[in-house]
Amino acid sequence: MRNWKKLLVASLACSALFSTSPATVDAAYELNPEVKTATPALLNAAQIGVLKYESEDPALQNLANKDAIVVMSFGTTYKDTREKTIDATVAAIQKAHPDVKVVTAFTSHIIIDRIKKNEGISYPTPEEALAQLKKEGYTRVALVSLDVIPGMEYEYNRGVFENCKRDFKKMTLGTSLMYWQGQEEQADDVADFIKALATQFKKPGKGEAVLLLAHGTPQPANAYYSVIQAKLDEMGYKNVYVYTVEGWPSLETVIPKLKKDGVKSVTLMPIMMVAGDHANNDMAGDEEDSHKTILQNEGFKVDAYIHGLGENKAIRDLYVARANDAWDALEAND
Numbered sequence: 442m443r444n445w446k447k448l449l450v451a452s453l454a455c456s457a458l459f460s461t462s463p464a465t466v467d468a469a470y471e472l473n474p475e476v477k478t479a480t481p482a483l484l485n486a487a488q489i490g491v492l493k494y495e496s497e498d499p500a501l502q503n504l505a506n507k508d509a510i511v512v513m514s515f516g517t518t519y520k521d522t523r524e525k526t527i528d529a530t531v532a533a534i535q536k537a538h539p540d541v542k543v544v545t546a547f548t549s550h551i552i553i554d555r556i557k558k559n560e561g562i563s564y565p566t567p568e569e570a571l572a573q574l575k576k577e578g579y580t581r582v583a584l585v586s587l588d589v590i591p592g593m594e595y596e597y598n599r600g601v602f603e604n605c606k607r608d609f610k611k612m613t614l615g616t617s618l619m620y621w622q623g624q625e626e627q628a629d630d631v632a633d634f635i636k637a638l639a640t641q642f643k644k645p646g647k648g649e650a651v652l653l654l655a656h657g658t659p660q661p662a663n664a665y666y667s668v669i670q671a672k673l674d675e676m677g678y679k680n681v682y683v684y685t686v687e688g689w690p691s692l693e694t695v696i697p698k699l700k701k702d703g704v705k706s707v708t709l710m711p712i713m714m715v716a717g718d719h720a721n722n723d724m725a726g727d728e729e730d731s732h733k734t735i736l737q738n739e740g741f742k743v744d745a746y747i748h749g750l751g752e753n754k755a756i757r758d759l760y761v762a763r764a765n766d767a768w769d770a771l772e773a774n775d
Contacts, residue, residue: 490621491770492599492614494606501580501610508771509542509579510534510764513567513598514587516547517717518555526715526751530587533757534764541768542579546570548597567601571608580610583767587714587760588617589750590665592658615767618750618759622668630759631665631672637755638712639678642746648705650680652695653712654724654732657688666690680704683712686719692732696739706742709733715749 476483496502512531517523527545535543546567547553553564565573567584574582584602588595595617602614616630623629642651655666663685670683670690680702684695699707709732711720724732725745736743750756 491616491766492602493612493770493773494602495611496607496609498607504580504610506581506610507579508581508583509544509574510538510583510585510768511544511546511567511570511574512585512587512764513546513548513601514714515594516549516552516556516564517715518552518559519715519717519721520560522715522717522749522752526749527587530714530751530757530760533761534585537761537765538768542574544570544574548594567598568605571601571605575608581771582609582612583764583771584612584614585760585764585767586615586617587751589655589712589714590619590658590662591617592660592662592665594658595662596660611771613767613770615763615770618756618763619665619669629672631668632676633759634756635669635672635676635678637753637759638750640755641748641753642708642710644678645680645708648703650682650699650702650704650707652692652707652709652732653681653683654709654720655683655685655688655712656719657685659688663688686723692735696736699741700739704741706744707736708744708746709736710746711749713749714751716747716752717749720747720749 512534514527517527531543531545535541545564546569547556547564548567550566553566557563571582584598586595586598588598598614602612606612619630619634621627621630623632638653645651653669655669657663657666666683666685666688667690673681673683682695682698684690684692709724711724713719722728722731725747726733728734733743733745751760
């Protein structure tokens with residue numbers, strides 16, 4: 442389990458903003474000792490990091506431990522990339538926990554329906570997976586997220602945790618691939634991500650650039666992309682730019698920077714778990730509105746690296762670490 446520095450907040454007002462509750466582990470802050478009666482709202486607001494719930498119901502407490510891990514992903518209808526990314530990552534998590542039942546669940550109901558129709562494979566939603574585990578007598582569950590940032594999809598995972606935790610003796614929820622940002626001696630997930638990502642490309646030379654395509658989210662978590670860009674600059678990755686397909690910054694934001702920096706040749710690369718529709722069509726397709734075509738029409742030479750993050754072993758190792766965090770929290774005695 443990663444060790445986070447625990448800080449005492451100097452005042453009651455600060456405690457209301459930055460604090461932890463008994464429902465959290467590995468959080469960055471703890472309640473000021475002066476706070477004697479924390480309200481449910483305060484405790485809920487303070488839930489950060491790996492989340493943990495332990496039932497106080499005697500009927501559940503007295504049950505024997507029977508453990509499982511549920512790995513949650515948005516999913517993809519692209520079978521080849523699913524096998525190389527999601528399946529490979531789940532296999533790595535299973536290898537790290539060989540004696541534990543590991544279940545894959547998809548959060549996209551549309552993708553679940555299409556896979557069942559086209560391939561005859563039935564993936565459960567997280568809620569369905571947990572209902573089945575409860576039926577099979579499992580009492581403790583570690584939830585693992587394959588999300589890249591804690592955006593809208595990760596909020597789905599938090600919702601699953603909050604809505605289903607009381608059905609089990611104990612439940613934990615791990616963080617997304619990037620969560621902590623290195624402040625106050627926390628881990629720097631963003632720097633670790635960049636180091637892992639850099640194993641699949643070389644630093645651009647003169648007149649070259651790498652464009653990292655993220656998904657984007659309508660939540661404030663979209664700001665993570667600015668953090669990634671700032672960290673790239675700080676770590677000396679010149680002419681490596683982050684942009685999104687459904688958020689900010691967009692391709693239109695990046696193109697003027699490319700021209701200003703004298704870039705002539707670009708490599709497009711998704712920073713998504715899978716190389717699905719966004720990577721194959723929005724990014725690298727031949728349509729007039731694809732990123733590849735737009736850039737070519739702007740005079741750039743364009744190459745595309747069409748591989749999801751899950752194909753990168755260094756990235757998979759980080760996801761295994763996130764799964765281990767959730768598992769360690771499940772095993773921890775409070």
